[in-house]
Amino acid sequence: MRRVDGGVGVSVSGxxxxxxxxxxxxxxLDGVGFEVxxxxxxxxxGPSGSGKSTLLGLVGGLDRVQSGSVRVGxxxxxxxxxxxxxxxxxxxVGFVFQHFGLLDSLTAAENVELACALAGVPAAARRTHAADLLAAVGLGDRTRHRPSHLSGGERQRVAMARALANGPSLLLADEPTGNLDEGSAEAVIRLLESFHDDRGCTLLVVTHNRALARRAAQRLRLVAGRVVPE
Ligand SMILES: Nc1ncnc2c1ncn2[C@@H]1O[C@H](COP(=O)(O)OP(=O)(O)OP(=O)(O)O)[C@@H](O)[C@H]1O
Ligand SMILES: [Mg+2]
Known part of the structure; x- marks a missing residue:
């Protein structure tokens, strides 16, 4: 895996x-500002419908900024x-989507390889890299499964492997423990934290999970279109 030497800062204003x-x-969003x-x-x-996924999508470049500023590095x-x-x-950016966003016509390994292919990694190298990533998230024995044949927690881990495929310096995860039992949620949290600790990437996580929230160094809440410290 490519090691990231320090993550990028995020600065959002207005x-x-x-x-x-x-x-x-x-x-x-009505004048959101914060820094990571x-x-x-x-x-x-923040409450359901408050705009957390919207905000994450803007920081991740999924949607165009309409007004105000988003700086990443x-x-x-x-x-x-x-x-x-x-x-x-x-x-x-590495993006772990709220609803995984995996392609069911592809196997777990092919979903991860696709991200590498988009970054121009040659075929042989991306096969090895995808296998390594899936092994790292504990799915070395599920590489040829299609997402619909995986459990929710397993799909979430494939989504994480894909998010990490190109060595992101900013990892965005949208409710990565939503719909997971306590044990699987804990495993997913540990994975996110190990990538953050070992590889130095900046980690921004949307969650309703209080146990996960308590572990972060910085907690923010989105209410009425604004971000406030939690
Ligand atoms: N493409 C869209 N077109 C119109 N309205 C949208 C669109 N996407 C989201 N919305 C609306 O914007 C609001 C914020 O949505 P968003 O998905 O960002 O909320 P959220 O905080 O992530 O909620 P949840 O916790 O349920 O995931 C919601 O009221 C939603 O209905
Ligand atoms: Mg959401």
Whole structure:
């Protein structure tokens, strides 16, 4: 695995975001500001529908910044679009989606390999790398399973292996322990923390899980469109 020498800092200020709806603009973020230090471990909490996934998607470059500023390391996301935003996602960010986002037409190994392929890793190297990553998350004996033939916790770990495939310096995880039993949740938390500790990446996790939240160095809460310290 490629070792990351220190994560990137995240700096968000005056961030506003609205979705289009049949009844007009639906404001979700209303001047969000916060900072996560390079290599920091930050948890974001808040009620369902408050905009946590929206915020994570903006920091991860999944959606365009409409108003305000999002800086990650030296990148100013409000000025990135198209290929530059795709390169940012590929080279800087590892994203663990709330609903996994795995392709069921591919095996666990192929899901991880796909991320490496997008980064231009040659076929033989990406096969070895995917196998190593899946072994690291305890799924060395499930590499040829399709996601629908894996348990929820196993899918979550495949999603983590994929998020780590290109050695991200920012790891974003959206409710990684949602729908997991206590034991699986603990295993997933430990994995996230080991990647953060061993590889130095910055970790930003959305969670409703209080046990996970207590372990982070920094806790934030999103309420009424704003981020406040927890
Ligand atoms: N593409 C979209 N178009 C219109 N409205 C959207 C869209 N995506 C999200 N929303 C709305 O924005 C609000 C925030 O959604 P978001 O998914 O960010 O919340 P969340 O805090 O992650 O919630 P949860 O804890 O349930 O995952 C919700 O009210 C949702 O209905
Ligand atoms: Mg969400």
């Amino acid at each position: 961030l506003r975001h609205a979705y289009r709806s049949p009844t007009g603009p639906l404001p979700i 230090a390079p290599g920091g471990y930050c948890v974001l909490m 030296s990148a100013d996301l409000s000025s990135l679009a198209g290929d530059a935003l795709a390169a940012y996602r590929r080279e800087t």
